[in-house]
Amino acid sequence: MPCEDEWDMSPEVGTLGGEFRTAESLEDCLDQCLARPDCVAVDARTELPFFCFLHTNQSLTDNEDYTNTFISQYVLRTRCDKGT
Numbered sequence: 001m002p003c004e005d006e007w008d009m010s011p012e013v014g015t016l017g018g019e020f021r022t023a024e025s026l027e028d029c030l031d032q033c034l035a036r037p038d039c040v041a042v043d044a045r046t047e048l049p050f051f052c053f054l055h056t057n058q059s060l061t062d063n064e065d066y067t068n069t070f071i072s073q074y075v076l077r078t079r080c081d082k083g084t
Contacts, residue, residue: 003080005034010073014043016065018053025050030074041075 007030018041023029026044029052033039041055047070055061061075 003078005030005076005080006078007074008077010075012067012069012071013073014053014066014068014071015041015055015061015073017057017060018043018055021052021054023050023052029054033074033076034079039076041073043071043073045070046072 021029021032023032023044026046029042029044029050032052033042033054036054036056038056039054040058041061042052043055044050044052058075061073
């Protein structure tokens with residue numbers, strides 16, 4: 001069975017301190033995180049215009065720093081190696 005990346009999603013919350021990135025979609029935000037080995041989470045705007053904040057500090061994602069109807073946080077639970 002092929003490995004699939006798994007995310008834990010928390011709706012309407014985010015964490016301060018991420019790196020701002022433009023995006024075409026939610027999938028684009030998640031793909032940008034997966035392309036970086038140090039990325040552990042994404043705060044993504046879930047409506048147009050899409051954008052996201054990439055997080056590299058796992059301990060910071062334990063804090064819900066703000067609430068926003070259009071932002072959801074995705075914490076990477078399982079990262080698959082490419083080619084599996």
